[in-house]
Amino acid sequence: MKTHVLRGSKQEIAENLVRMPGVVREAIVFVEEPAPAALEGQPPEAQDMFAEMRPFMVDAPGLDDSGEAINSRMEGE
Numbered sequence: 692m693k694t695h696v697l698r699g700s701k702q703e704i705a706e707n708l709v710r711m712p713g714v715v716r717e718a719i720v721f722v723e724e725p726a727p728a729a730l731e732g733q734p735p736e737a738q739d740m741f742a743e744m745r746p747f748m749v750d751a752p753g754l755d756d757s758g759e760a761i762n763s764r765m766e767g768e
Contacts, residue, residue: 692716 695711697704708715741748 697707699707708718
């Protein structure tokens, strides 16, 4: 079995898929969902990409997760 990456519009991907010789057994498709109207025109920082994961995140009070704190050693390391 050989893998192929097809990029382009729906039409281009479908045309390339039809031209492939052999049997196609599976396809993985990445679909960009349209942005909600409330977020259109706002910078990417305004969009909360982690909203879905928030219920699974740990919130530790007083945690310093700044770049400096993450990249520096603590006592005993």
